[in-house]
Amino acid sequence: MAAGRATGGGGGAVSPPRGVLPAHARRALPLPLGAEPRRAAPSPGSRRSPSTAIAMSFLFGSRSSKTFKPKKNIPEGSHQYELLKHAEATLGSGNLRMAVMLPEGEDLNEWVAVNTVDFFNQINMLYGTITDFCTEESCPVMSAGPKYEYHWADGTNIKKPIKCSAPKYIDYLMTWVQDQLDDETLFPSKIGVPFPKNFMSVAKTILKRLFRVYAHIYHQHFDPVIQLQEEAHLNTSFKHFIFFVQEFNLIDRRELAPLQELIEKLTSKDR
Numbered sequence: 273m274a275a276g277r278a279t280g281g282g283g284g285a286v287s288p289p290r291g292v293l294p295a296h297a298r299r300a301l302p303l304p305l306g307a308e309p310r311r312a313a314p315s316p317g318s319r320r321s322p323s324t325a326i327a328m329s330f331l332f333g334s335r336s337s338k339t340f341k342p343k344k345n346i347p348e349g350s351h352q353y354e355l356l357k358h359a360e361a362t363l364g365s366g367n368l369r370m371a372v373m374l375p376e377g378e379d380l381n382e383w384v385a386v387n388t389v390d391f392f393n394q395i396n397m398l399y400g401t402i403t404d405f406c407t408e409e410s411c412p413v414m415s416a417g418p419k420y421e422y423h424w425a426d427g428t429n430i431k432k433p434i435k436c437s438a439p440k441y442i443d444y445l446m447t448w449v450q451d452q453l454d455d456e457t458l459f460p461s462k463i464g465v466p467f468p469k470n471f472m473s474v475a476k477t478i479l480k481r482l483f484r485v486y487a488h489i490y491h492q493h494f495d496p497v498i499q500l501q502e503e504a505h506l507n508t509s510f511k512h513f514i515f516f517v518q519e520f521n522l523i524d525r526r527e528l529a530p531l532q533e534l535i536e537k538l539t540s541k542d543r
């Protein structure tokens with residue numbers, strides 16, 4: 273990446289990847305899965321541990337939450353829905369490394385597709401909770417700390433990267449992801465319809481871009497996340513995301529640089 277800026281298109285990191293998280297973001301670091309007990313509230317009679325209950329309630333939508341874009345549904349009764357349920361069950365075991373692995377006999381494309389939809393929904397909800405704080409004024413450029421700035425290009429409609437505010441960038445980004453997920457030729461939902469040959473490369477681009485929303489939230493909006501008592505949800509979601517992309521090598525290391533320190537902390541404990 274030549275000129276020290278990340279674009280939506282090719283998308284390298286902006287500056288030398290030596291970012292140190294600002295203090296407010298660093299506070300996020302050591303929280304393990306579901307570390308924040310405040311939202312625990314397991315349903316009466318639930319036998320799950322409180323931490324599992326938090327993770328589950330967040331990841332699988334028993335909480336009522338504002339989303340930024342409409343939630344992408346996987347149709348009930350489909351094989352992909354079964355896979356999602358499988359992911360849900362294994363996540364409940366608390367072992368994320370195991371939970372992200374390809375289930376025996378399943379198709380890798382389909383597994384990546386289901387999880388990509390799920391991550392979109394999670395990020396959609398997380399960003400939805402802080403949209404009031406992410407404005408033209410607070411975030412005139414899309415950044416992840418002082419060292420990383422992103423300019424939007426989707427490579428199709430917008431080829432020349434646009435420098436825009438974070439809310440605008442994230443709107444472009446999430447709309448673009450939505451369009452990919454809704455494209456039946458890319459994400460076939462019907463049984464027997466094959467995934468396209470370029471599916472994995474499309475999924476990688478989607479995940480690379482979704483990562484930037486996490487990076488923006490951690491770097492620029494961690495204070496409201498704490499105030500809203502959403503940090504355990506954010507950490508759980510991000511940790512799941514990172515374990516997933518690491519398992520299948522889906523995002524370039526240099527793209528992850530803005531949150532490298534956090535990633536190291538989150539992943540060092542659960543090998």
Ligand SMILES: [Zn+2]
Binds near residue numbers: 438
């Ligand atoms: Zn913002």
